Amino acid sequence: MLEVEQSFKVHLKISKNDLNVNSFINSCNEIGKNVSRTFFVNLFKEAQETQLMHYLGAPWHETSGILTPWECPRCGARAGFKRRGSRPRILKTSCGEITFPLRQVTCNDCGKTFSPFPALFGLEKWQRISQELEQKFCHIVKDMSYRKTANLGNEFFDLNVSPRTVHKTVQKYGTRAKIIEDLSHISHLQVDSTKINASNNERGIDVHLAISLGPTEQKNGRTVRKKTLVSVQVSESPSEVKQLLRKSQVDQLTVDGKSGLEKFITDEKIPTAIQRCLWHIPRTAVHMMYLDGYSYISGREFVSPLKYLLFDESLAVKTRLERYNSFIEECRIAGCMKTVNFLENAASDLYTYKQFADSDIHGRTNSVIERQMREINRRMENGTRWTPTGANNLLNLKLIEELNPDSYAYLWKLRKNKSCKFEVILC
Numbered sequence: 001m002l003e004v005e006q007s008f009k010v011h012l013k014i015s016k017n018d019l020n021v022n023s024f025i026n027s028c029n030e031i032g033k034n035v036s037r038t039f040f041v042n043l044f045k046e047a048q049e050t051q052l053m054h055y056l057g058a059p060w061h062e063t064s065g066i067l068t069p070w071e072c073p074r075c076g077a078r079a080g081f082k083r084r085g086s087r088p089r090i091l092k093t094s095c096g097e098i099t100f101p102l103r104q105v106t107c108n109d110c111g112k113t114f115s116p117f118p119a120l121f122g123l124e125k126w127q128r129i130s131q132e133l134e135q136k137f138c139h140i141v142k143d144m145s146y147r148k149t150a151n152l153g154n155e156f157f158d159l160n161v162s163p164r165t166v167h168k169t170v171q172k173y174g175t176r177a178k179i180i181e182d183l184s185h186i187s188h189l190q191v192d193s194t195k196i197n198a199s200n201n202e203r204g205i206d207v208h209l210a211i212s213l214g215p216t217e218q219k220n221g222r223t224v225r226k227k228t229l230v231s232v233q234v235s236e237s238p239s240e241v242k243q244l245l246r247k248s249q250v251d252q253l254t255v256d257g258k259s260g261l262e263k264f265i266t267d268e269k270i271p272t273a274i275q276r277c278l279w280h281i282p283r284t285a286v287h288m289m290y291l292d293g294y295s296y297i298s299g300r301e302f303v304s305p306l307k308y309l310l311f312d313e314s315l316a317v318k319t320r321l322e323r324y325n326s327f328i329e330e331c332r333i334a335g336c337m338k339t340v341n342f343l344e345n346a347a348s349d350l351y352t353y354k355q356f357a358d359s360d361i362h363g364r365t366n367s368v369i370e371r372q373m374r375e376i377n378r379r380m381e382n383g384t385r386w387t388p389t390g391a392n393n394l395l396n397l398k399l400i401e402e403l404n405p406d407s408y409a410y411l412w413k414l415r416k417n418k419s420c421k422f423e424v425i426l427c
């Protein structure tokens with residue numbers, strides 16, 4: 001237990017012209033940041049002193065018998081060190097830039113002088129930004145460009161961080177972010193893909209997304225379905241999803257009809273049933289009618305009965321299929337052969353979801369993943385040409401933060417309980 005007590009005397013001057021609530025708040029925020037910086041320096045000093053006292057004994061009377069939690073970087077010695085002053089270290093944090101002294105020690109065996117404290121207190125060797133600040137940047141950047149994130153962060157935290165630094169931070173944590181949720185018992189998967197502008201391909205490159213829907217839960221008085229990110233992959237082929245389909249027992253895969261996974265499942269004889277997204281069927285049918293020579297307006301009108309028919313849960317599946325087939329006949333009579341082909345191809349995969357849970361209709365459309373895809377498009381379409389790795393790292397962070405709380409906490413080593421207790425006494 002480390003205990004630090006600090007007394008502050010704050011002297012605040014506000015000019016006559018600024019006597020209003022907004023300037024009071026701004027002044028208080030400034031005080032807060034200043035106090036935080038001062039307190040941090042003292043806390044860090046105290047933490048180092050406590051360690052030095054415990055392992056080396058009193059200053060000028062250092063003992064060499066106790067094994068230290070650090071070792072000499074040159075000779076590997078674990079005991080026998082002397083205090084040797086300090087050197088300044090600068091760290092950018094969400095309280096602004098802080099300069100604090102790093103205490104150093106000298107090894108009695110080889111004479112090497114170094115500071116054991118960065119490693120002891122979770123600072124990496126060349127780390128110039130605290131992890132809590134990196135986490136804040138990663139949180140902002142998932143919905144904003146690198147430049148805007150840097151500008152916003154600099155304004156809020158009184159810093160001078162470049163977009164390049166934010167980019168580097170995303171690459172660092174985007175690579176580290178891993179899905180740790182147990183995916184082995186997933187039974188239902190929604191998959192979709194979208195194109196993004198990427199540097200090595202004129203036509204863009206695919207983002208393949210797979211989300212699993214779990215049971216419903218109550219959140220703020222609303223019923224929501226638990227969603228888990230299973231894979232986000234920027235590449236030509238959704239190899240991660242294919243790997244998962246091979247390994248685990250996925251009962252149902254909901255697709256919008258152009259994922260390419262249907263062929264993979266047939267070719268590899270994987271026992272996963274396909275559900276075509278019912279929302280996409282009429283939408284694509286309108287486009288097919290356009291290819292058959294109809295305008296979008298008349299196509300939409302022609303196809304509209306299909307929309308109601310597909311979703312009408314009051315009708316038995318058999319009845320719905322009969323009416324679906326009559327609709328195909330109407331298309332044939334109207335001479336829309338491309339539309340007929342499309343609808344015939346989809347016919348066998350319309351009501352797969354009924355096999356798994358008669359009352360549960362969550363698997364009949366791709367609406368959940370569609371919403372995520374729109375979010376992805378919004379973030380990725382900002383005129384930049386992405387590298388596949390850069391895009392993948394950003395999306396990894398964004399989706400893991402939004403969908404997989406356990407993986408996100410693991411990435412940042414977040415602890416559920418507050419790590420310190422404190423009280424503030426105004427006297």
Ligand SMILES: [Zn+2]
Nearest residue numbers: 072075107110
């Ligand atoms: Zn040494």
